[in-house]
Amino acid sequence: MFKMENHNENNFNNFLESGIKNSLNDNISERFTERLLNEIRLFEKFEKEDSKTDKFVKRIILGSVTFLLSALIAISYVLIKKQSESFVSKYQFVEDISSFLELYIQKFLNIFGLSLSTESFILTILTILFLFAIFISDKFYIKKTRI
Amino acid sequence: MTENIDEIGIESGNSESFTKFVEEYKNKAYSLSLRILKNPQEAEDSLQESFLKLYKSIREKKFEKKSKMSTYFYTIVYNTALDNYKKTRAKSFNIFSFDVNEAFFKEGDELFRQNDEEKILDEIRLKYHSETPENKLVQKEISDVIKKYLLTIPEHYSVVLNMFYINELSYDEISGILKLPVGTVKNRIFRAKEKLKEIILKKYSLKEVLMYV
Numbered sequence: 001m002f003k004m005e006n007h008n009e010n011n012f013n014n015f016l017e018s019g020i021k022n023s024l025n026d027n028i029s030e031r032f033t034e035r036l037l038n039e040i041r042l043f044e045k046f047e048k049e050d051s052k053t054d055k056f057v058k059r060i061i062l063g064s065v066t067f068l069l070s071a072l073i074a075i076s077y078v079l080i081k082k083q084s085e086s087f088v089s090k091y092q093f094v095e096d097i098s099s100f101l102e103l104y105i106q107k108f109l110n111i112f113g114l115s116l117s118t119e120s121f122i123l124t125i126l127t128i129l130f131l132f133a134i135f136i137s138d139k140f141y142i143k144k145t146r147i
Numbered sequence: 148m149t150e151n152i153d154e155i156g157i158e159s160g161n162s163e164s165f166t167k168f169v170e171e172y173k174n175k176a177y178s179l180s181l182r183i184l185k186n187p188q189e190a191e192d193s194l195q196e197s198f199l200k201l202y203k204s205i206r207e208k209k210f211e212k213k214s215k216m217s218t219y220f221y222t223i224v225y226n227t228a229l230d231n232y233k234k235t236r237a238k239s240f241n242i243f244s245f246d247v248n249e250a251f252f253k254e255g256d257e258l259f260r261q262n263d264e265e266k267i268l269d270e271i272r273l274k275y276h277s278e279t280p281e282n283k284l285v286q287k288e289i290s291d292v293i294k295k296y297l298l299t300i301p302e303h304y305s306v307v308l309n310m311f312y313i314n315e316l317s318y319d320e321i322s323g324i325l326k327l328p329v330g331t332v333k334n335r336i337f338r339a340k341e342k343l344k345e346i347i348l349k350k351y352s353l354k355e356v357l358m359y360v
Contacts (some may be wrong), residue, residue: 012357025178
């Protein structure tokens with residue numbers, strides 16, 4: 001540590017600080033701003049395209065989830081209604097479809113060594129789909145508007 | 148200095164205001180980026196990435212208006228440069244990649260090795276050897292000593308000096324960006340300056356130096 005008089009020390013410090021400032025001050029290339037603004041324009045352009053794709057994907061996902069849910073609700077309705085004699089006699093095809101579905105579900109569950117009733121299976125699938133629909137809505141719709 | 152988010156004009160779509168903001172900050176931010184990356188092209192690319200990050204974060208309303216715009220921007224510049232530095236290191240050492248914070252930002256390192264000090268003074272002596280040792284050359288020589296010194300000291304000193312003198316950040320702001328205690332920040336600035344004083348006064352008399360103040 002070097003000892004020096006106060007005013008000399010102040011002058012020396014000022015000299016050092018201005019030397020440090022001059023040495024650290026670097027200038028970026030002149031075309032930097034132009035390149036950056038072009039990059040931002042490109043970003044905005046891609047963002048618009050991404051937003052269109054995003055909307056399209058969202059519609060596809062929403063459509064698929066709605067279709068699956070409706071199909072499952074319809075199947076459940078058919079399987080429950082099958083128990084009513086008048087309904088079956090009125091719509092013979094209901095009996096055929098429901099028998100096929102029951103057989104299909106039983107065979108499908110057997111693959112995994114499970115034995116669930118058709119109603120329980122449908123209820124499980126419906127619950128899973130419902131949770132999936134909530135997850136999708138949260139990820140793509142709710143979170144986007146939350147700030 | 149632009150400190151208000153509304154003055155940048157991103158939210159209102161005013162590109163002129165944003166251009167003004169870029170012009171105002173680009174050189175100071177470039178110095179910071181260069182201190183970490185050392186390579187001018189990499190520093191420029193990293194800075195472009197930082198401006199884009201700022202742009203996106205304002206558009207996506209991630210910037211909290213309670214903090215200062217300059218501090219927020221320099222935090223982005225610092226973190227982006229550090230990330231890019233890590234990526235570059237990882238490329239060269241694809242098996243033994245290491246953490247830059249651990250390797251270069253550890254407290255208690257030697258600020259300056261004796262060899263480096265001798266090297267700087269020797270280079271300056273050689274450069275001006277053929278010339279008459281007139282007083283007018285002293286200022287140029289000292290300025291070269293400072294430049295070489297700042298290039299030789301470890302990044303954790305030059306980054307703090309840059310933030311303090313070029314980016315004009317306060318001790319608290321630097322401490323917030325680097326996630327270091329304020330005392331450490333002050334200590335680094337003090338030590339870096341003291342060492343520089345010592346180097347200069349080893350070769351030049353105080354009278355010689357103060358002649359140009």
